[in-house]
Amino acid sequence: xxxxxxxxxxxxxxxxxxxxxxxYLMPSAYSSRLYNLIRDxxxxxxxxxQQIKSLRYxxxxxxxxxxxxxxxxxxxxxxxxxxxxxxxxSLKLSEDLGRLKQTGVPSYQSSAGERLLVPxxxxxxxxxxxSIALLKEGKLLNQGGERGVFxxxxxxxxxxxxxxxxxxQGVKAGYSIYAGQAVIGxxxxxxxxxxxxxxxxxxxxxxxxxxxxxxxQGLQMGVDGILVGMGEGRCQLLQIPPTESIQIxxxxxxxxxxxxxxxxxxxxxxxxxxxxxxxxxxLPRGAPYWKIIVEPAVKLSEVKQVSVxxxxxxxxxxxxx
Amino acid sequence: MKLFxxxxxxxxxxxxxxSVVPEAIVAxxxxxxxxxxxxxxxxxxxxxxxxxxxxxxxxxxETFDSAIPGTGVLLLTSLVWVALRVQLHFQIRSLISxxxxxxxxxxxxDGLFQILNRLEANTLPNxxxxxxxxxxxxxxxxxxxxxxxVSFKIILRLVPIEFGQSLxxxxxxxxxxxx
Numbered sequence: 001x002x003x004x005x006x007x008x009x010x011x012x013x014x015x016x017x018x019x020x021x022x023x024y025l026m027p028s029a030y031s032s033r034l035y036n037l038i039r040d041x042x043x044x045x046x047x048x049x050q051q052i053k054s055l056r057y058x059x060x061x062x063x064x065x066x067x068x069x070x071x072x073x074x075x076x077x078x079x080x081x082x083x084x085x086x087x088x089x090s091l092k093l094s095e096d097l098g099r100l101k102q103t104g105v106p107s108y109q110s111s112a113g114e115r116l117l118v119p120x121x122x123x124x125x126x127x128x129x130x131s132i133a134l135l136k137e138g139k140l141l142n143q144g145g146e147r148g149v150f151x152x153x154x155x156x157x158x159x160x161x162x163x164x165x166x167x168x169q170g171v172k173a174g175y176s177i178y179a180g181q182a183v184i185g186x187x188x189x190x191x192x193x194x195x196x197x198x199x200x201x202x203x204x205x206x207x208x209x210x211x212x213x214x215x216x217q218g219l220q221m222g223v224d225g226i227l228v229g230m231g232e233g234r235c236q237l238l239q240i241p242p243t244e245s246i247q248i249x250x251x252x253x254x255x256x257x258x259x260x261x262x263x264x265x266x267x268x269x270x271x272x273x274x275x276x277x278x279x280x281x282x283l284p285r286g287a288p289y290w291k292i293i294v295e296p297a298v299k300l301s302e303v304k305q306v307s308v309x310x311x312x313x314x315x316x317x318x319x320x321x
Numbered sequence: 322m323k324l325f326x327x328x329x330x331x332x333x334x335x336x337x338x339x340s341v342v343p344e345a346i347v348a349x350x351x352x353x354x355x356x357x358x359x360x361x362x363x364x365x366x367x368x369x370x371x372x373x374x375x376x377x378x379x380x381x382x383e384t385f386d387s388a389i390p391g392t393g394v395l396l397l398t399s400l401v402w403v404a405l406r407v408q409l410h411f412q413i414r415s416l417i418s419x420x421x422x423x424x425x426x427x428x429x430x431d432g433l434f435q436i437l438n439r440l441e442a443n444t445l446p447n448x449x450x451x452x453x454x455x456x457x458x459x460x461x462x463x464x465x466x467x468x469x470x471v472s473f474k475i476i477l478r479l480v481p482i483e484f485g486q487s488l489x490x491x492x493x494x495x496x497x498x499x500x
Binding site (some may be wrong): 003009011012013015016017019020021022023024025026031034035038039041042044046048049050053200231 | 332333335339340341368369370372373375376379381383384385389390391392393394395398399404405434447
């Protein structure tokens with residue numbers, strides 16, 4: 001072999017070794033740029049392959065029967081709910097871990113004490129127009145009529161939806177109402193047996209809300225804002241500063257403290273509950289806050305049974321006394 | 322022309338490696354098409370430019386395997402250097418010897434790359450299972466390389482355009498046995 005060829009071979013080998021060592025030593029922020037360049041270069045080819053594959057699948061695909069589609073949709077929604085539950089559980093655990101890191105683990109083993117006040121969910125049914133009409137006429141609950149026991153006219157004459165739980169079941173104005181893990185509104189007026197509710201989309205609704213961001217470390221909650229109803233099935237999230245990173249599709253949960261309610265009336269389950277998803281977000285130039293539109297997860301017309309969250313004295317503590 | 326053809330081949334094989342190979346896994350083994358491309362440059366160029374291809378292939382591995390930066394480049398260029406010396410010394414030309422070279426190169430690279438990248442995370446698997454896995458991948462790679470080499474030979478004979486001259490680089494070999 002010629003000397004020149006051997007020399008160029010050694011030079012190139014040294015260059016390669018030097019490249020490898022440089023890549024190993026340089027900060028990952030710089031080396032990742034190079035890798036991103038290669039990833040970007042491969043993108044057009046991958047898009048082409050994807051298109052070819054989708055064309056092939058589209059031609060070979062036979063439409064699924066309607067029952068299968070419904071089953072799959074139900075399964076998907078169940079899995080989404082389970083996923084959301086797990087994400088929230090992971091968030092709670094990471095918060096606990098953070099608190100332990102900050103305060104340190106106690107030297108002695110401690111056992112969890114029973115809380116005095118615990119959240120309690122009571123099932124309620126949304127009353128239809130016919131049921132409300134019967135109540136108004138006094139035909140349904142007329143047993144105490146002679147002694148002046150009537151359902152509150154505030155409830156019955158209101159245009160708001162009505163649930164079949166009231167003062168006798170311990171329901172109070174301001175209590176949150178859920179459908180599964182999603183917030184659908186809060187109690188407005190409380191009658192003896194029934195209560196009216198303000199849906200989240202109503203212009204009268206206001207509640208504390210936070211945006212959840214999915215990061216590599218899991219779900220992370222943003223700062224507290226205020227969710228107000230806009231009517232027409234939409235809500236608006238106010239008071240979110242421009243420093244927050246907002247993207248369409250992010251999920252919105254209840255905030256830590258509902259500013260609209262006194263502390264004694266805070267009715268949370270000790271974990272964030274789901275409001276819905278961001279469908280539009282704009283930050284006008286110079287505006288102090290984001291303009292965020294949220295679509296609620298559940299429409300009131302889709303549910304018949306709801307849960308009212310109240311706080312009760314822990315029954316176990318009662319028993320021990 | 323040679324550089325351009327090899328670049329196109331490299332891109333096509335990269336896309337196939339990312340998008341098609343994951344669906345073509347046989348008994349847990351997958352072919353290593355970027356290594357096949359590197360072997361082709363070794364067979365067709367037979368000079369020091371293979372180091373540049375080694376750097377490129379190493380970077381591709383590090384990108385798509387989330388490996389420790391630099392390990393792919395260092396390992397591949399070292400292996401390519403040895404392979405180049407072997408190639409020039411033994412004047413590898415036949416399909417069988419090329420098949421063996423691809424197999425050995427793929428086996429050593431796969432094994433060492435796995436060891437290097439798992440060593441830091443202390444997740445090194447059993448060496449016999451690692452060797453078994455690397456052998457499976459190497460065999461699949463060698464078969465894919467062999468198939469491509471055969472198909473290139475057939476295409477070069479069928480197509481009237483003479484791609485072969487530019488790819489073969491006959492002038493590099495100097496017969497050491499004729500005088």
